[in-house]
Amino acid sequence: MMIETVHGEGVEGVDSGGAEPPRFGTDDKRWAAVVDRDRSAEGHFVLAVTTTGIYCRPGCPARRPRRENVRFFAHAGEAERAGFRPCKRCRPEGPSIEERRAAAVARACRLIDSAEEAPDLATLAREAGMSRHHFHRVFKSATGLTPRAYAAARRAQRVREALQGGSTVTDAIHEAGYGSAGRFYDASEEVLGMPPASYRRGGRAETIRFALGGCSLGSILVAATGRGVCAILLGDDPETLLRELEERFANARLVGGDEAFEDTVTRAVALVETPSLGHELPLDVRGTAFQQRVWQALRDIPPGSTMSYAEVADRIGAPGAARAVARACATNPVAVAIPCHRVVRRDGGLSGYRWGVERKRALLEREKGS
Secondary structure, X not given: OOXXXXXXXXXXXXXXXXXXXXXXXXXXHHHHHHHOOOHHHOOOOEEEEOOOOEEEOOXXXXXXXXHHHEEEEOOHHHHHHOOOXXXXXXXXXXXXXXXXXXXXHHHHHXXXXXXXXXXXXXXXXXXXXXXXXXXXHHHHHHHOOOHHHHHHHHHHHHHHHHHHOOOOHHHHHHHOOOOOHHHHHHHHHHHHOOOHHHHHOOOOOXXXXXXXXXXXXXXXXXXXXXXXXEEEEEEOOHHHHHHHHHHHOOOOEEEEOOHHHHHHHHHHHHHHHOHHHOOOOOEOOOOOHHHHHHHHHHHOOOOOOOEEHHHHHHHOOOOOOHHHHHHHHHOOOEEOOEOHHHEEOOOOOOOOOOOOHHHHHHHHHHHHHO
């Protein structure tokens, strides 16, 4: 996490020129968080009430004290050393609500991962000590997926791992916990991106056309299956881009693009040169359910606009999953066609980009300048 220096009024016990995040860098901002019962302020400070001798979390549901009776401390230890005792309602000396929820979700994920058959929602909620509705909402907020979708994604991953490990298709289906082969085959194209037998052979039956070339951002590789573009890679070295394609489709048949493929390459290069035009390309991208949701949300960001990772998480109905959104951006296989370059830090700064921050900056400048 990037920490910025804030000058001005500081929390008691904290150097005011130190590492307090700007959002809660003054007592006025901390008080505003208390008034709003802003749970995102938890972990940044606690408030103590001089008339009761009690200290609380910023989001404590208890009756709000008068401003003149409030003091702010960096953490529970400082408040207790100053003679205050913890609130029995919000328990500021223990794990936060978010931490307790994260732990419950982690336990549920382990339970799903270790079970031969996915536990139902009632079982997971009971283990977490929550109602079904509340657990469902907490789980989706933390992971970006419903418990059922998470279980399906893990089951699909087990199938992929078993097929890559040499298991027969039938064995892989049963090892992964599918109730019937028919149910798996109905969803196999979505789960694997190709027929199961082809996936087991490492995509050996798949033919992928590709072309290497140059553009204003360096080298570019464009590759496509019969269904659509599966890779647009940018870099400095064409050989490195080709090796990346070969590793990703280790057993597929890679063939150089013919004249008919030139139109696809031209359209891909045009995306790089004039990203603001929003050229449409048929895509064949394979990922988890969560990745697909993120990638679709990225395609909905208008040229010349940006969103933060947290805003994308909110858009797909997974508040709190900003880091998972960042990971999905990092695994995007088609530069510019899925515009992960339009996702920035909350403060508008440019964070990491799979194909280099300078390329990200160039793409954004082109969009905003057109």
